[in-house]
Amino acid sequence: MSATARKTAPMPDDIRAMKGGTPIVSLTAYTTPMAQMMDDHCDFVLVGDSVGMVLHGLPSTLGVTMEMMVMHGRAVARGLSKAMMVVDMPFGSYEETPAQAFRNAAILMAETGAGAVKLEGGQHMADTIAFLVARGIPVMAHIGLTPQSINTLGGYKVQGRDDQADMLMADAQAVTDAGAFSVVLEKVPARLADRITAEIAIPTIGIGASAGCDGQILVVDDMLGLFTTFKPKFVKRFGNLGRDGEAAIKAYADEVRARHFPAPEHTFAEKAPGK
Template identity: 50%
Template sequence: MMRTTILDIQKMKQRGERIPMVTAYDYTSAQIADRAGVPMILVGDSLGMVVLGHTSTVPVTLDEMLHHTRAAVRGTQRALVIGDLPFLTYTTTEQAIQSAGRMLQEAGAHAVKLEGGAAMAPTIARLVELGIPVMGHVGFTPQSVNQIGTRVQARNATDAAQLIEDVLELESAGAFAVVLELIPAQLAAVVAQRVRIPMIGIGAGAGCDGQVQVWHDMLGLYTDFKPRHAKPYANLAGIIEQAITTYAEEVRAGTFPGDEHSSKMSEEALQAALAQTGE
């Protein structure tokens, strides 16, 4: 079974195929996404909120990202797995090389994602030069939440022009794709038409080349916050809660486990065991 490559992803754009990407944070979720045929899985630092219970991605460490990425990679056979580089782990090119190198060597990721526009182009160019595939991320960048807040970006002409320039710089630097988060749909569509590499949207409208959704949002698992751009395709939180409630009720009532869930031994063996213990 062939692993999806960054060239496969770029060819999907060339053919006009829409590209689905989902986040996954462990072996089981990645395995399910891989079986579903999703070509790209992002082990996002959004795990800070939906897995670790933080209020933002800022507290997430590189060691935590490596831990979760390793697990997700083990669950895949076909998908391209991209590991997020967390806050303050790529402040210099040298640090980015170390962080990205660990993500590929220790966690087994096939690419990394980092946030930032034109200022990150030299770092991306160096990583690509060393053989590390890089996905960019512009628009709303969650690691900068304390500076920019959680809101739609690039709504005015100046900011929109800068975003276009940012994407062009990332493309020139060698990024194989870019995430566009929380920007106006019209702008995202224009950007996608102007570049050769795939634009993966989240809260950026239908004009992008692909979309990414957070596992817990799309499956209705995370109820603390429901972003406008997320579409729940199931309400698994309710289903899981009901299943656990039923289990707890059966334990309290003594109806679980039943004979079908238990193992047996011969009465002779039991009596012999009791005799050996003086019972």
Template identity: 55%
Template sequence: MVRRWLAFHPQRWERVVSIHASIKRRTAADVRAAKGGEKLVALTAYHALGASLADPHCDILLVGDSLGNVLYGFESTLPVTLELMIAHGRAVVAASSYALVVVDMPFESYEQSKEQAFASAARIMKETGCGAVKIEGGVHVAETIAFLTARGIPVVAHIGLTPQSIHTLGSFRAQGRAEAANLVRSNAPGSIEADADAVAAAGAFSVVIEAVVEPLARHISDKLTIPTIGIGASAACDGQILVLEDMLGMTERTARFVERFANLRPAMDAGIAAFSSAVRSGSFPTQDSLYGVKA
């Protein structure tokens, strides 16, 4: 499917071939080994087209449960099901060949017990072909992370602002302000640093740090021996991730930490408006775009 799409974009196909012809898909071990080296590039990918566009440029493609907000219009990630994650994960894996594909474990797929978490994670990996799963939380999920990694499931942890805990957090706001004011004691029980220490000790090969104030995110990244992936955290993190649609300027409203590297929404709106006008005026379709009867 990807090759057929790229056949219409020969320059992109040449780039994919030249860069990745002799390179195998990245693994959790590759990402783990990148600590302190070249910055890791990560983007979300929810479907085959997005995956095929991002894959040549990324080390990690995250099939995030944020697809609930971006694709389905949910107010939070909580309604996202395991079946949805598997369906989108399968599409992203099929449309990519280089980046490590990580699939989010959605709310209610791992909290009940370690055994539930293993069953969910094993199903995700078997049915999608992804290389790792991601779990939100710190100290309270460390035992689950250890259980999974001991059974061959690579885990990316996610600390700081954890969207699945929005009802507990109260709002989407920066995390760790008070903690950052006193870094000497920041690893106290219940702290973000304690969460970071716990998931690293449990065997996570990388950790996403979301919306954590810069001094604290920098301190954690410098301290941990596993790569940190920042999103609204610090440039000192070992890599950065954004939502693809946010970064391309396709969404109307974004978080403060999002930088738009393109502004596609106005162009898309103009294109749709032009199509609508052409249909209503009768100028589309033209005779050249129709099929005639062969003699």
């Protein structure tokens, strides 16, 4: 069933049930207007910790705070009525203990109205995922390239090549067994992503993975061409709004300096029309 035909937002079990069917569509969002634009077209919308880099100019996602995720989650929630909202758990909010993860996940869900949270990690986070799910917190897992771990991964490298493939497969199975309702596969070789998709019981959401995944997600500012600091290989630009926006700003600046703007039609007379 397509997102455009739904009258109410899906639940995590609805996303899980889309395994093997029509591909799941998702994008990130951080603001109300952007959420409104994608509400008719996405099955779920992720309030990603990528907000730190995209909107706040941080060098990585590591500086993102709970307060930032709550603020942007609330903003996105105001723009959604048909798509489910998932909120990223920021770095340092869940890794210490399952109890810490529950406290912070509960805050995110209560404060934003999110339908689920997303956290990074495979086998080593399985106990935490199970702990959250058992206490009413639906979890979307995230394996492969996990941006919050770039310091230990050695940068934004492809994950799962050569002798890493079996470990990543084990990660996928571990988060499935722990109760995650879906799993993001980031920067994973296509053949391995297809194997994982075929062998686990929950939907895979690809980002730099394979068209064979059960769904896809991109950072919306990447695919619209708004974020231009760098462009990952897996990003396709479906628009060039950054370039168009800069051209519009230049045109505005030129007209202001030439005193062409505001024109008479943009200003007001001393008396109202008809008086």
